[in-house]
Structures are given as C-alpha cells and as structure tokens.
Amino acid sequence: QVQLQESGPGLVKPSETLSLTCTVSGGSVSSGSYYWSWIRQPPGKGLEWIGYIYYSGSTNYNPSLKSRVTISVDTSKNQFSLKLSSVTAADTAVYYCARETSTVTGDWFDPWGQGTLVTVSS
Amino acid sequence: SSELTQDPAVSVALGQTVRITCQGDSLRSYYASWYQQKPGQAPVLVIYGKNNRPSGIPDRFSGSSSGNTASLTITGAQAEDEADYYCNSRDSSGNRWVFGGGTKLTVL
Numbered sequence: 001q002v003q004l005q006e007s008g009p010g011l012v013k014p015s016e017t018l019s020l021t022c023t024v025s026g027g028s029v030s031s032g033s034y035y036w037s038w039i040r041q042p043p044g045k046g047l048e049w050i051g052y053i054y055y056s057g058s059t060n061y062n063p064s065l066k067s068r069v070t071i072s073v074d075t076s077k078n079q080f081s082l083k084l085s086s087v088t089a090a091d092t093a094v095y096y097c098a099r100e101t102s103t104v105t106g107d108w109f110d111p112w113g114q115g116t117l118v119t120v121s122s
Numbered sequence: 123s124s125e126l127t128q129d130p131a132v133s134v135a136l137g138q139t140v141r142i143t144c145q146g147d148s149l150r151s152y153y154a155s156w157y158q159q160k161p162g163q164a165p166v167l168v169i170y171g172k173n174n175r176p177s178g179i180p181d182r183f184s185g186s187s188s189g190n191t192a193s194l195t196i197t198g199a200q201a202e203d204e205a206d207y208y209c210n211s212r213d214s215s216g217n218r219w220v221f222g223g224g225t226k227l228t229v230l
Contacts, residue, residue, distance in 0.1 A: 047165065047208055049220065096165075105172065107210075107212065108171070109210065110176060111167075
C-alpha cells in the first residue's frame with residue numbers, strides 16, 4: 001500500500017522560500033502511471049491544487065502560483081519536493097502531497113499524505 | 123474564486139439521504155472526484171470517475187453527473203459521515219485541476 005509523508009520546516013519567514021519534501025513508500029515515483037502532486041489548505045479554508053510532477057520531470061503548475069513554484073523529483077530517493085518562493089502570510093497553510101491518477105475515465109488524488117502545517121511569520 | 127461551486131453547508135437527518143452538488147462548466151467534459159475531510163485529517167477519496175468507490179468506502183456513497191453538475195449522494199447517512207466534502211475536476215482548459223469550495227455536512 002502506497003504511503004506518502006511530508007517533511008520540512010514548520011515555520012518560514014516572510015520573503016523566504018518554503019521547501020517541503022514528500023517521501024513515497026510502498027510504491028515508486030518512477031511509475032509512469034501517476035503524477036505526484038502538491039495541494040494546500042489555509043487554516044479554515046478550502047483546498048488549492050499547487051501543481052504536479054511526472055517521473056520524467058515534466059511539471060504542471062497552478063497559474064496563480066506558477067511564478068513562485070518549483071516542483072522537482074528525486075527518483076533515487078523516491079521523493080518529490082516543493083519550493084515556493086517569496087512567501088507571505090497568505091501562504092500559511094497545511095501542505096499535502098498526493099498521488100494523482102489521470103485516465104480517460106477520470107482523474108483523482110489518492111492516497112494523500114497526512115499534511116504538514118507551514119506558518120509564515122517573522 | 124473557484125471554477126467549481128458547492129453549497130457551503132448541508133444537513134441531513136440520521137439515516138436519510140443527502141445529495142451534495144458541484145457545479146462547473148468543466149464538468150460537462152470531465153468527471154469529478156469527491157473527497158471527505160474530517161477535522162484535523164487529510165482528505166480521503168470517496169468517489170472517482172463515473173461512479174467508482176475506492177476499497178473501504180461504504181456503498182452508501184455514490185456519484186452521478188448531469189450537464190454541468192456532479193453530485194455525491196449518501197444513502198442512509200450515518201453520524202460518521204459528518205465532514206467536509208470537496209469536489210475536484212479539471213478546469214475549463216483541461217490542463218489544470220481545481221477544487222470546489224467545500225460543503226460542510228451536518229448529520230442531525
């Protein structure tokens with residue numbers, strides 16, 4: 001059973017870069033069947049898709065964040081990572097990593113990591 | 123603003139049937155997936171594709187779609203179904219993913 005686990009600093013200063021890593025166990029990020037995504041949720045608010053990466057390194061980002069987001073993959077460590085630059089308080093959120101399946105019969109995110117709260121504050 | 127619109131809150135009496143809806147133009151072309159989120163927990167996939175349930179999801183959960191509206195139906199709602207529910211699909215370009223604003227389900 002595939003499991004995902006986020007890790008990284010829980011506190012980031014304004015204007016700095018948020019960096020998170022998602023470690024995949026029970027499966028491989030090199031599988032060509034899936035996309036590896038980041039999703040966030042500000043406290044008390046809804047979900048926002050940030051972007052995804054394919055094992056080949058191709059990426060797709062939310063246009064609203066595209067100028068600040070970089071998602072990368074490390075197949076040797078079975079991990080993928082998120083960098084969000086120039087953060088502000090509005091970037092305070094629980095950040096989730098998730099595996100996305102995309103087929104002709106639909107797209108879905110499953111499983112999800114447990115999430116990690118990142119607070120932007122000086 | 124979200125390209126997928128959900129009612130903020132819905133309530134249902136214990137054991138009754140409730141439908142949670144999600145509206146958006148992209149739903150005319152793409153299926154929605156549905157996620158259940160309980161307080162302090164990560165979202166859990168409950169419905170994907172035309173009407174598919176992952177292993178472990180009770181069969182009281184079902185999905186349907188008509189025109190620009192996708193629906194999640196819970197037949198015989200249980201107390202443990204009280205949660206936030208989010209729909210998700212591609213946006214109108216087909217190249218990005220969007221979530222609905224979420225519906226808070228209360229089981230009375």
